[in-house]
Amino acid sequence: MNIVHTPTRRCPPAVLAATFALLAHGVAGAARPDRGADVTPATVETFTQRNGGVFAEWPNPRVLIVLTGELDGYIEPCGCTGKENQKGGLSRRQNFLRAVAGAGWPVVAVDLGDQVRRFGRQSEVKFQSIADGLRAMGYAGVGLGPNDLRLPAEELVAAVAPVGDQPTPFISANVGLLGLDANITPRFRVVESGGLRIGITAVLGAKQAAEITNDAVEVRPAAEALQGVAADLQKAGCSHQILLAWADPEESKALAASFPQFDIVATAGGADEPPATLPVLPGGKARLVELGHKGMFAVAIGLFADPQTPIRSQRVPLDARWGESSDMIRLLAAYQRQLESLGLSGLGLVPVRHPTGRRFAGSAACADCHQEAYDVWASSSHAKALTTLEEQTPRRDGDPECLSCHVVGWAPQRYEPFEGGFASAAATPHLAHQGCENCHGPAAAHAAVERGDVRASTTERDRLRQELVLSLDTPEGKQKAVNNCLECHDLDNSPKFDFDEYWPQVEHSETKTAAAAQ
Amino acid sequence: MTHRKPNAWVVAGFAVVAGAVIGGGQAALEAALRPWRIGDFGPASLAATSSDAPVAEVPETRHEFGTIGTGAEGTHEFEIRNAGPKPLVLTRGATSCSCTVSDFESADGGDEGARKEVPPGGSTRVRLKWRGKGAGGPFRQQATVFTNDPRRPEVAFVIEGTVVPTWKAVPESIALPTIATGAGTHAEAKLFTFGTARPEVLELALADAQAAQFFELASTPLAAAELESEPGATGGFTISLRVLPGLPLGPVRQTIKARLKIPEDVAAELPVEGTVSGALALAGGAWDSSRQALLLGTVSGRTGSRTEVFLTAKGPHATAVKPTVREVLPGTLVVEVGAAKPVGDRGMVRIPISITIPPGSPPANHRCSDQGPAGRIVLDTGHPETPVFSIPVCVVIGP
Numbered sequence: 001m002n003i004v005h006t007p008t009r010r011c012p013p014a015v016l017a018a019t020f021a022l023l024a025h026g027v028a029g030a031a032r033p034d035r036g037a038d039v040t041p042a043t044v045e046t047f048t049q050r051n052g053g054v055f056a057e058w059p060n061p062r063v064l065i066v067l068t069g070e071l072d073g074y075i076e077p078c079g080c081t082g083k084e085n086q087k088g089g090l091s092r093r094q095n096f097l098r099a100v101a102g103a104g105w106p107v108v109a110v111d112l113g114d115q116v117r118r119f120g121r122q123s124e125v126k127f128q129s130i131a132d133g134l135r136a137m138g139y140a141g142v143g144l145g146p147n148d149l150r151l152p153a154e155e156l157v158a159a160v161a162p163v164g165d166q167p168t169p170f171i172s173a174n175v176g177l178l179g180l181d182a183n184i185t186p187r188f189r190v191v192e193s194g195g196l197r198i199g200i201t202a203v204l205g206a207k208q209a210a211e212i213t214n215d216a217v218e219v220r221p222a223a224e225a226l227q228g229v230a231a232d233l234q235k236a237g238c239s240h241q242i243l244l245a246w247a248d249p250e251e252s253k254a255l256a257a258s259f260p261q262f263d264i265v266a267t268a269g270g271a272d273e274p275p276a277t278l279p280v281l282p283g284g285k286a287r288l289v290e291l292g293h294k295g296m297f298a299v300a301i302g303l304f305a306d307p308q309t310p311i312r313s314q315r316v317p318l319d320a321r322w323g324e325s326s327d328m329i330r331l332l333a334a335y336q337r338q339l340e341s342l343g344l345s346g347l348g349l350v351p352v353r354h355p356t357g358r359r360f361a362g363s364a365a366c367a368d369c370h371q372e373a374y375d376v377w378a379s380s381s382h383a384k385a386l387t388t389l390e391e392q393t394p395r396r397d398g399d400p401e402c403l404s405c406h407v408v409g410w411a412p413q414r415y416e417p418f419e420g421g422f423a424s425a426a427a428t429p430h431l432a433h434q435g436c437e438n439c440h441g442p443a444a445a446h447a448a449v450e451r452g453d454v455r456a457s458t459t460e461r462d463r464l465r466q467e468l469v470l471s472l473d474t475p476e477g478k479q480k481a482v483n484n485c486l487e488c489h490d491l492d493n494s495p496k497f498d499f500d501e502y503w504p505q506v507e508h509s510e511t512k513t514a515a516a517a518q
Numbered sequence: 519m520t521h522r523k524p525n526a527w528v529v530a531g532f533a534v535v536a537g538a539v540i541g542g543g544q545a546a547l548e549a550a551l552r553p554w555r556i557g558d559f560g561p562a563s564l565a566a567t568s569s570d571a572p573v574a575e576v577p578e579t580r581h582e583f584g585t586i587g588t589g590a591e592g593t594h595e596f597e598i599r600n601a602g603p604k605p606l607v608l609t610r611g612a613t614s615c616s617c618t619v620s621d622f623e624s625a626d627g628g629d630e631g632a633r634k635e636v637p638p639g640g641s642t643r644v645r646l647k648w649r650g651k652g653a654g655g656p657f658r659q660q661a662t663v664f665t666n667d668p669r670r671p672e673v674a675f676v677i678e679g680t681v682v683p684t685w686k687a688v689p690e691s692i693a694l695p696t697i698a699t700g701a702g703t704h705a706e707a708k709l710f711t712f713g714t715a716r717p718e719v720l721e722l723a724l725a726d727a728q729a730a731q732f733f734e735l736a737s738t739p740l741a742a743a744e745l746e747s748e749p750g751a752t753g754g755f756t757i758s759l760r761v762l763p764g765l766p767l768g769p770v771r772q773t774i775k776a777r778l779k780i781p782e783d784v785a786a787e788l789p790v791e792g793t794v795s796g797a798l799a800l801a802g803g804a805w806d807s808s809r810q811a812l813l814l815g816t817v818s819g820r821t822g823s824r825t826e827v828f829l830t831a832k833g834p835h836a837t838a839v840k841p842t843v844r845e846v847l848p849g850t851l852v853v854e855v856g857a858a859k860p861v862g863d864r865g866m867v868r869i870p871i872s873i874t875i876p877p878g879s880p881p882a883n884h885r886c887s888d889q890g891p892a893g894r895i896v897l898d899t900g901h902p903e904t905p906v907f908s909i910p911v912c913v914v915i916g917p
Binding site: 049052119120125151158161178207211214273276348352 | 611651656657658659660672676678688689691692693694695696703705725726747768769771789791792793800801802804805806807808828830859861864865866868
């Protein structure tokens with residue numbers, strides 16, 4: 001199916017304002033899109049120093065192609081060090097696109113795919129929200145990644161379907177939801193922008209196709225599918241062609257060699273960050289574009305009329321210089337409300353048995369005997385962990401991916417509750433915040449024995465006590481403690497974490513308490 | 519410290535002048551492709567430079583380190599020379615990840631903090647240290663150094679390579695999105711190992727022993743050709759999971775636990791996630807799975823509308839499904855069932871269903887509320903276990 005599609009976007013207020021500002025200055029086209037609206041020069045300077053400047057010395061392009069992809073579920077950045085220190089998120093992405101449009105640069109945005117990384121109801125809801133966000137940002141082409149294609153067909157089809165008279169931005173030359181001949185998504189798209197005609201298609205690579213276990217997804221070999229699409233794109237008279245190849249770099253390069261008509265080939269399988277420069281593939285035409293992971297960067301490619309410099313590229317860090325988009329904040333709020341209304345059971349989160357088989361008592365129960373350690377905890381940020389989620393806008397305390405490190409009794413990396421773990425602030429208030437048992441282990445049986453609620457032999461009592469001991473006195477003991485911390489203080493969410501630096505902030509020990517008492 | 523907003527006219531004027539300068543010389547500077555600014559020509563590269571300025575010469579800005587283990591540390595030193603007549607002042611800038619740090623060498627070879635002055639004719643080294651992070655795969659980080667060389671105010675040093683974990687599962691988890699009630703399914707994952715010896719599976723088990731009766735596990739060593747797909751892998755297994763019929767409706771969450779000898783003992787975990795759903799399901803833009811209703815919205819009775827959805831059938835009786843319309847509310851809806859077609863090679867079929875509100879339809883209120891209860895489309899399916907399939911419909915037909 002050949003859809004010739006000329007975007008006719010409604011102009012958002014920020015774009016109108018920026019355009020007006022340009023005209024008022026009498027230097028239309030001279031503005032450089034290097035910040036979001038209402039972002040202070042100091043913020044721009046800080047993040048330019050930290051992550052590099054953007055579009056320095058660029059004349060106005062005829063068209064700016066903006067490539068994104070591999071969002072991996074990071075609809076927004078997350079972390080203990082503050083969101084402002086992390087890159088990514090749809091909100092900044094939209095403001096970046098608006099800044100570009102506000103500078104008067106025609107923009108064509110495309111996305112490689114893999115909006116989500118995990119499986120389950122939350123990922124389904126998130127995929128739908130991200131698809132809505134991409135539509136709102138005016139994306140011209142969006143591919144389907146292997147993790148997207150793990151979602152159930154009924155969810156995928158609903159999320160990618162056209163909305164009203166707006167065609168779906170999702171495209172694929174070789175992937176068919178409910179079969180290729182169901183034509184749920186077009187094989188390619190042609191857009192006209194800045195006087196240029198740009199063809200876009202997408203494929204899933206062979207290795208990724210082999211891993212698809214979804215009965216509802218039909219995949220043809222990429223090269224075979226591209227034969228027909230390439231011919232159609234040629235017939236469409238495109239001046240530039242883009243291939244979104246969710247494939248390993250080697251396969252993407254091979255496809256580029258087989259189909260030299262593509263000027264831009266986006267590939268998966270790269271490093272966390274896109275490279276500083278775009279490699280030019282053999283043949284001297286096609287640029288291979290890596291996009292990094294987690295949507296931290298966009299890659300912008302400018303097409304110019306100048307025959308000596310027909311193309312320039314820019315890696316764009318999506319950091320705090322772009323500010324927040326109110327539209328995307330509203331979308332995030334709706335997403336959070338949906339999670340909250342579904343609740344844990346609606347999200348399919350059935351509590352799993354803790355590896356120890358034990359249950360949780362709550363941090364207050366520890367205070368009966370370990371008052372000093374409890375006081376250290378109570379004055380730490382750990383004791384406010386849930387509050388930080390409740391106080392955010394929109395609040396995140398209904399989001400399992402956030403909750404798992406902010407309450408007692410969840411598996412942090414699996415985002416699922418253990419049996420007897422935190423269920424809600426109303427039902428299990430004693431398990432709010434990042435409490436004692438997340439490091440020491442579930443302590444209900446220990447607390448019951450110590451209180452005398454349950455009779456136990458001395459041997460049994462000592463065994464229960466010993467199970468909860470974490471010692472830093474041996475390398476093995478310290479490693480066990482560090483590994484516990486790393487469950488939440490991982491490189492994504494707490495990139496500056498260093499146990500030896502952080503430990504003094506929460507240091508507590510029975511030995512220390514006993515020594516102080518003497 | 520206060521920041522004054524730059525006067526817009528001044529900014530605009532500067533942009534015009536800069537544009538004129540750039541338009542004249544920039545094209546010649548960049549023959550093909552304009553890279554990311556850092557590490558190449560900075561914004562001041564076109565400014566007039568005096569002959570007595572410091573000159574930063576950098577023989578190498580990119581280092582490919584090959585492979586590194588997860589959590590292991592690597593280091594590399596980059597040289598910066600001062601080929602100018604004035605001292606070259608270097609300031610340490612940001613690194614792209616806190617897994618990477620940079621420092622200047624001191625006279626005794628140690629680290630020397632954030633600033634360094636290099637005399638004319640002298641040189642210094644920037645030491646990058648990095649730690650292999652994550653679950654393995656390509657790794658690229660960079661560190662920025664600012665200089666007082668007006669032609670090269672920033673230099674970006676890049677280290678690239680591959681992080682090799684102890685083990686790696688491909689895919690990271692097994693997803694089973696389409697388990698039909700009463701049916702089984704199967705899936706595979708590859709578990710690559712990166713130890714010094716060919717691995718041995720000491721134990722392969724499911725974490726949730728209560729549900730283990732519904733699963734069968736097997737492992738087969740990977741062939742040499744299969745290992746080539748994962749750089750650095752020295753061994754591995756295909757983990758085969760067979761799901762037996764009988765799992766209850768709803769989400770499936772399991773974990774395959776493998777204990778490997780490579781030659782040290784290593785515990786690997788492979789999550790299994792899926793959904794057991796009915797043999798029949800609806801898919802389409804108008805189908806809201808959260809509300810389990812077909813949302814046709816508010817439609818003008820004068821113009822009407824047409825919506826298409828798909829009924830999917832999976833499981834052992836999929837090909838027996840031949841729906842016919844038993845009941846429709848509001849009665850003005852015209853429901854047509856198309857021909858069944860197979861999807862993929864696992865026995866799923868899809869059946870198109872079109873719902874038309876013909877022009878001239880009378881008003882109706884089925885907005886799925888107390889005032890307007892849901893409409894419905896009821897199908898006789900031919901499926902022996904789900905002979906009737908009812909689809910709630912939310913629609914308001916206006917004038």
